[in-house]
Amino acid sequence: MAGIGVAAGLGAGCWINKHGPSSRKPLLRPPGALPEDDLLAECIRCALCIEACPWDTLKLAGFEAGLGVGTPYLVARRMPCYLCEKYDELKCIEACPTNALSEVPDRKSVRMGVAVVDEKRCSAFIGSFCKACAEACPISGAIVLDDNRRPIVNEKVCVGCGICDHVCPTEPSSIIIRPASIGDQAPEQVS
C-alpha cells in the first residue's frame, strides 16, 4: 500500500510541478528569510518565530497564501520590524528550528525588501514639508533627503524593515515595502 502511495505521490508531484499554481501573493517575510521557494520548503509552520517576536510584528499567513499557510509574514503598516534593536540577537531567527530564517552577519545585511516612495502621493513630493520616514529610518543612509528635501531610498542600503511605512502620515502610506520575494516586479500593497 505504501508503494502505491509513493508511486501516486511521485506522479502527482510531477504533475503539480508542471501544472500547479505558480503565482503567489507576495508577502513581506521576516529578516533572514530564504528566497520564497526555499522558505516554503524549509518552514515547518510551527509559529515559533511569531511567538518569539517581542513586538508582535509577525503574523501567521492564512489560507489566502495557498500552501504557504502557517508561514510567518508581516504587514509593515500595522507593525514594522524593529530588527530587535534592544536585544543581542534577532529573536525570530534564533527561534527558527530550521534554516527557513537563517543567520545574518549583522542587521545591516538583512534584506527583507526595499522601500518604494509613491511620488504621486508623498507630501514631500507634492510640496509640503515632511521627513517622517527619513527621521524614523534606523539604517543610516537608507533614506536620504535630496536638495528639494524629498526622501530618496538608497536600494543598496535599505533593509526593508518597514518603519518608514509605519510612520508615514499619509493615508494610505506613500512609502511601501516591495518584498524581496517578488524581485523587481511592481510593488503591490500587501494587506
Added chain:
Amino acid sequence: MRRRRNRIAKWTWLRRTTACVFLALIVLGCFQWFPWFKGSTTATRLFSLIPLADPLAAIEITFASRQLHPRLLIGAGLLLGFCLLMGPVFCGWVCPLGLLLDLNHALRERVRRLFGERRRPPVSGRIPSSIRFGVLGLVLAISLTTRMPAFQSLSPINIIGWSALEITQAARRIDAVSIASVASSYWTVLGPAALLLLAIVLTEFVSPRIWCRGFCPLGACYALVGRFAPLRVRIDPGEAGKTRCEHCERHCPMGIRVMEDYEFAGKDSIDHPDCTRCGACVDSCPRGVLKLGFTPFSSRDQCDEEIRADSSL
C-alpha cells in the same frame, strides 16, 4: 451484576486532561510571560531549550529542503524514542484532533442515551488501516518532488494548533476586544481551514475516528515505530474469554477487535498497529481482564482483584 458506569473512567479522563493541557500550552505560548513552552503542533520548544518536532513534519522538511536540520532531527528523534517505548500515545493522549473527535463521539453517545438506547453499536465502517500507510507514502513522495511539505499545509492537526494561536493572538491584539472582531479576524485567516476541520468531524458520523484509522499519515508514522512498544494493553490470560460482553470492542475508538483477535486467540497483549494506548477498552471492561502497562498480568494484581470482587456482587 453491578453496572460499571459507577466506576470512574480513569484512563479516558487522564488522557483528555493531557490533550487539554497540550492545547492550553499552545495558547499560553503566545504570551511573552510564558517562556516554558513555545510553538505549535509541528515543532515546539520546551523550557527555551529542548526542541521537539513532529516526526512526519521533520521528515517532510528534510525531503523538501534536501538538507538536514540538527534541531529538527533531535526533536523528532526524542519523540520517536518516546514512541518506541510508549507506543503511538500521541494519537490517543496528545493529538488535539483526537480530542475534538473524542468529544464529538462522547456527545453523540450522550444524545443516543437520551433516546433510551442502552448498548453501544459496534464500530462500523471498517477500513483497512493500511490505507494510511499509502497516504504516508503519498505525502512523502509529494514533499520530495514538489519541494513543499505537502501535508503540513493541510494537516487538520496543524489547523487546530494554528487556530488556537490565531485566536489568542487576535484576542491579544485587538484593542477593544469583542468576540465578533476576534471571530472576523479568525475567519479571514483560517476560515477555509475551519471548514476542512468541520468536514473531518462530519466523517465521524460515518464511523468514529475514521480519519485517524484510515488516513492520518502522522498516525501511520507513529504506528510504524510504536507498534511493539512495551506499553500495551495486557490481557489476563486466566480470565480472558470467559464471557462475551464485547464492551471493549464497542468502546475501542479505533475499532480493534480486542476479543476476537486477541482474547480468544489466546494472546496476552494487543499489538495492533492502530492501538493508541488510549485505555478505552480497559475503562470499559467490567471484569478487569484488561490493563494498560509495561508488564504482563500477574495473578496478584491487587486493583483488579478488587474489581473482580466488585463485579461478582
